[in-house]
Amino acid sequence: xxxxxxxxxxxxxxxxxxxxxxxxxxxxxxxxxxxxxxxxxxxxxxxxxxxxxxxxxxxxxxxxxxxxxxxxxxxxxxxxxxxxxxxxxxxxxxxxxxxxxxxxxxxxxxxxxxxxxxxxxxxxxxxxxxxxxxxxxxxxxxxxxxxxxxxxxxxxxxxx
Numbered sequence: 418x419x420x421x422x423x424x425x426x427x428x429x430x431x432x433x434x435x436x437x438x439x440x441x442x443x444x445x446x447x448x449x450x451x452x453x454x455x456x457x458x459x460x461x462x463x464x465x466x467x468x469x470x471x472x473x474x475x476x477x478x479x480x481x482x483x484x485x486x487x488x489x490x491x492x493x494x495x496x497x498x499x500x501x502x503x504x505x506x507x508x509x510x511x512x513x514x515x516x517x518x519x520x521x522x523x524x525x526x527x528x529x530x531x532x533x534x535x536x537x538x539x540x541x542x543x544x545x546x547x548x549x550x551x552x553x554x555x556x557x558x559x560x561x562x563x564x565x566x567x568x569x570x571x572x573x574x575x576x577x
Contacts, residue, residue, distance in 0.1 A: 437466075
């Protein structure tokens with residue numbers, strides 16, 4: 418973007434890296450790529466910032482994997498949005514993500530500590546992805562701000 422004074426401002430993707438509060442740098446696309454190998458994950462948005470010590474994520478599950486798991490665990494699969502809000506579903510996906518993180522040899526600070534399971538995929542129309550199907554991090558952060566805040570609150574509660 419060109420500024421009024423004639424200088425150039427880079428809005429996004431200058432570096433898809435950020436620093437956590439303890440000083441560790443996170444290469445977020447690497448972490449997302451590792452978790453993308455998880456059977457339950459169709460899409461994932463990993464978030465962290467310099468005021469927090471852990472990563473959180475918004476996960477869009479793969480219906481073809483989640484629904485058979487839910488049926489095997491006597492969950493109602495008629496409403497996918499309601500299924501995604503089920504605490505047991507969130508717990509199962511997070512546990513499996515932890516296993517995937519270990520298999521992919523993520524470092525301790527690269528592990529996601531809390532997730533929100535989203536029933537609707539990230540789309541170009543919702544302005545959450547670019548036409549080349551890359552995540553629009555700034556827009557995702559804004560769209561999921563209340564979710565991000567509540568995930569960090571839940572992480573604080575469990576660690577104290």
